[in-house]
Amino acid sequence: MIIPITLSTSPGAKLPSGLAKISHDEVVLIELQGALEVETTKPGEHDGKVVGRLTIDEVTSKPKLMIGHHLLEGKIATLAKPLAVLHRASPPHGTSDAMDCDQNLDRSTVDAGQMGAGFEETGRTSDNQWEIIAVVKKKILFSNRPMPIVKLRG
Amino acid sequence: MCDCNLSFSSTSSVDAGSYKFLELPPELATLIESSISSLSTSSSSQHDGNYAGLKIKGVHGEDAVLCTADKTYSMRSVVLSNSVLVVTQPPAPTRSGSPSATDGIHGEATVDPSDTVVIRDTLNEIIELAPTVPKLYKLNALLRGKEYTDSSVDEDVVSTRETADGHGEKDWFSYKDALSQIQASDGELEKGLKDRRILIVNGYLRPITPSFLTHILELALNLMVSLSLTPSRAPVHEIASTLADEDEIPLSVTHQIMAWFGEVNLREDKWAADVKLIVREIGLGLLREHGLGSGIENDAFLEKWKTAVSDKFEDLVEMELLSVRILISYPLGNVLLSASTLSAYGDDTTTTLQYFPASQLPADPPARFAELFLTRTRWRTDDITPFLSDIAVNTKDRDRLLLKYARAVNDKDGLWYTARAQYT
Numbered sequence: 075m076i077i078p079i080t081l082s083t084s085p086g087a088k089l090p091s092g093l094a095k096i097s098h099d100e101v102v103l104i105e106l107q108g109a110l111e112v113e114t115t116k117p118g119e120h121d122g123k124v125v126g127r128l129t130i131d132e133v134t135s136k137p138k139l140m141i142g143h144h145l146l147e148g149k150i151a152t153l154a155k156p157l158a159v160l161h162r163a164s165p166p167h168g169t170s171d172a173m174d175c176d177q178n179l180d181r182s183t184v185d186a187g188q189m190g191a192g193f194e195e196t197g198r199t200s201d202n203q204w205e206i207i208a209v210v211k212k213k214i215l216f217s218n219r220p221m222p223i224v225k226l227r228g
Numbered sequence: 229m230c231d232c233n234l235s236f237s238s239t240s241s242v243d244a245g246s247y248k249f250l251e252l253p254p255e256l257a258t259l260i261e262s263s264i265s266s267l268s269t270s271s272s273s274q275h276d277g278n279y280a281g282l283k284i285k286g287v288h289g290e291d292a293v294l295c296t297a298d299k300t301y302s303m304r305s306v307v308l309s310n311s312v313l314v315v316t317q318p319p320a321p322t323r324s325g326s327p328s329a330t331d332g333i334h335g336e337a338t339v340d341p342s343d344t345v346v347i348r349d350t351l352n353e354i355i356e357l358a359p360t361v362p363k364l365y366k367l368n369a370l371l372r373g374k375e376y377t378d379s380s381v382d383e384d385v386v387s388t389r390e391t392a393d394g395h396g397e398k399d400w401f402s403y404k405d406a407l408s409q410i411q412a413s414d415g416e417l418e419k420g421l422k423d424r425r426i427l428i429v430n431g432y433l434r435p436i437t438p439s440f441l442t443h444i445l446e447l448a449l450n451l452m453v454s455l456s457l458t459p460s461r462a463p464v465h466e467i468a469s470t471l472a473d474e475d476e477i478p479l480s481v482t483h484q485i486m487a488w489f490g491e492v493n494l495r496e497d498k499w500a501a502d503v504k505l506i507v508r509e510i511g512l513g514l515l516r517e518h519g520l521g522s523g524i525e526n527d528a529f530l531e532k533w534k535t536a537v538s539d540k541f542e543d544l545v546e547m548e549l550l551s552v553r554i555l556i557s558y559p560l561g562n563v564l565l566s567a568s569t570l571s572a573y574g575d576d577t578t579t580t581l582q583y584f585p586a587s588q589l590p591a592d593p594p595a596r597f598a599e600l601f602l603t604r605t606r607w608r609t610d611d612i613t614p615f616l617s618d619i620a621v622n623t624k625d626r627d628r629l630l631l632k633y634a635r636a637v638n639d640k641d642g643l644w645y646t647a648r649a650q651y652t
Contacts, residue, residue: 079282087317092230109311118241162246
């Protein structure tokens with residue numbers, strides 16, 4: 075089975091200039107220690123909802139992320155090796171339920187054998203295509219714990 | 229100063245799982261970047277998105293590999309303790325799956341679209357790539373029983389006829405099958421077919437039997453001698469058609485063999501034959517009859533070899549030609565052989581040759597080393613390295629294997645490699 079990896083040919087929307095100049099003008103990576111935890115009752119509920127406000131100081135290039143009453147301060151870090159961001163070019167369609175079952179089975183066997191990655195990809199149909207949408211060399215890294223903000227500024 | 233809203237994408241539940249990170253080794257990053265830049269400069273290549281020729285290959289149940297045009301990388305998933313958000317501009321509404329539903333939320337959430345960036349996906353793993361050897365050894369198993377012998381010459385006519393009638397289709401393995409099933413880049417596969425002496429007959433892969441190959445090569449050499457042709461500028465057509473007329477060897481087969489052993493230029497009808505390579509192959513063919521346990525004395529072998537390649541080329545005969553694939557068992561003491569073989573070598577000064585091809589050893593490193601150390605208890609570096617070259621990516625990788633599976637021992641004769649586990 076062959077899964078082609080293509081390069082993105084259609085340019086997407088450009089990020090605001092402050093984010094675009096970090097590494098790539100369409101994609102920026104934000105690394106968080108831990109994860110964003112969102113309580114939802116049904117899938118897709120958080121679609122389109124605001125997380126917080128991201129600020130990058132032009133002079134010091136210090137990124138800040140304000141989520142509710144919490145402030146995260148981070149830095150712009152260079153990746154050890156460049157990362158290619160792959161995007162599935164053809165998302166699963168109507169028959170995805172059956173395929174998802176297969177996929178889950180695959181994943182468990184792959185994990186059990188400590189085998190290489192990517193087989194969740196090959197377990198699917200061969201018309202699956204992955205596209206490299208960007209090669210990213212830097213990321214925004216928030217490695218500290220969030221600070222509580224008592225009084226919001228402004 | 230950048231100040232923008234960060235929100236979940238209106239398509240984030242659809243997008244989840246549709247992004248992956250691939251960690252790029254420097255050479256691959258350069259390749260992709262140069263492909264991207266050449267893509268953006270030349271608009272004509274827009275329809276050809278697969279510019280860098282990257283492919284993931286493998287059949288169900290195998291470890292996936294990533295292939296470029298000429299290299300193979302193994303893929304390994306590494307789990308991150310941190311989570312990485314993929315952030316882009318909001319996707320254009322026209323591209324979302326169900327516009328009516330998503331647009332509603334989208335409209336509420338964003339006051340000014342240019343001020344908002346969205347989280348498309350959250351990832352917790354990176355796919356690491358490491359250069360690996362192409363998994364060509366699968367060919368051996370897949371092509372067993374599909375050898376091309378001197379009797380296949382007639383068979384083929386029959387089998388193609390049968391195929392035309394719609395029956396008699398044997399379970400052949402085509403070049404196209406190989407491209408999709410063999411975990412190797414296209415370049416490596418092509419080289420692998422050449423190295424393994426696998427013919428493509430009517431689109432199917434047929435490994436030529438060594439004896440038949442030796443036979444054809446001997447015919448070609450004899451023909452060149454009898455027609456007094458210059459090996460560096462031999463006429464392709466004349467040789468191929470003579471072999472076809474007199475020995476019934478199909479033209480396509482001769483052409484492929486000529487390409488293995490030299491450069492074929494069909495337009496100028498020239499074959500720059502690599503005579504050394506031919507002589508070597510003939511030597512190997514002779515040596516094949518002397519496997520482990522039925523060794524042949526050095527001088528007797530050289531004599532036989534020289535006869536086979538005819539007087540004109542006998543100067544080219546030398547042991548080094550075969551070095552990659554044979555085990556030269558030096559005078560007793562350095563080599564462990566079975567008792568029956570031991571008694572056969574009365575004379576300590578004679579060198580005995582035995583056919584011991586690396587290609588028939590196991591591809592799995594522990595099994596390969598076990599086999600090597602069962603054949604000989606200790607090896608010199610120069611002796612063992614030819615038997616490792618096909619399972620190691622480079623010399624560094626080879627040394628890593630030696631370090632892991634063998635024990636280096638220094639004595640008055642120099643450095644030896646012995647087995648880690650002693651089998652005695």
